[in-house]
Amino acid sequence: xxxxxxxxxxxxxxxxxxxxxxxxxxxxxxxxxxxxxxxxxxxxxxxxxxxxxxxxxxxxxxxxxxxxxxxxxxxxxxxxxxxxxxxxxxxxxxxxxxxxxxxxxxxxxxxxxxxxxxxxxxxxxxxxxxxxxxxxxxxxxxxxxxxxxxxx
Numbered sequence: 001x002x003x004x005x006x007x008x009x010x011x012x013x014x015x016x017x018x019x020x021x022x023x024x025x026x027x028x029x030x031x032x033x034x035x036x037x038x039x040x041x042x043x044x045x046x047x048x049x050x051x052x053x054x055x056x057x058x059x060x061x062x063x064x065x066x067x068x069x070x071x072x073x074x075x076x077x078x079x080x081x082x083x084x085x086x087x088x089x090x091x092x093x094x095x096x097x098x099x100x101x102x103x104x105x106x107x108x109x110x111x112x113x114x115x116x117x118x119x120x121x122x123x124x125x126x127x128x129x130x131x132x133x134x135x136x137x138x139x140x141x142x143x144x145x146x147x148x149x150x151x152x
Contacts, residue, residue, distance in 0.1 A: 013151040065135030
């Protein structure tokens with residue numbers, strides 16, 4: 001685990017890229033509709049083409065540490081290879097950093113700058129480690145397994 005969660009996965013499929021894109025596309029909604037849940041109807045939100053995809057899993061509830069899956073589909077003579085990177089969306093990173101920086105500024109107003117920096121880093125590391133294991137990792141594994149099922 002790094003400061004930004006990051007996992008790489010490679011999946012082999014007996015299908016050509018066009019079939020993989022079609023299967024993923026059937027279970028992917030382009031956008032999250034307002035005030036309606038996609039749970040049960042779709043597995044992912046994002047975009048899919050025959051060469052790449054950018055997906056976010058559809059889940060019940062809220063999760064700040066939801067993985068962002070960026071994949072590349074490469075043809076092989078006997079099928080395809082899918083390379084997936086599971087990480088945070090850049091906007092997600094900015095929100096998390098901003099949240100902890102704001103907390104450090106509020107707390108640091110009454111103490112020295114170094115106390116504020118140390119307190120912010122300590123809070124970030126503790127919160128980040130806990131959320132990595134209960135927020136990011138389980139949803140990343142579920143999404144990875146669902147892609148394996150759809151491309152098998």
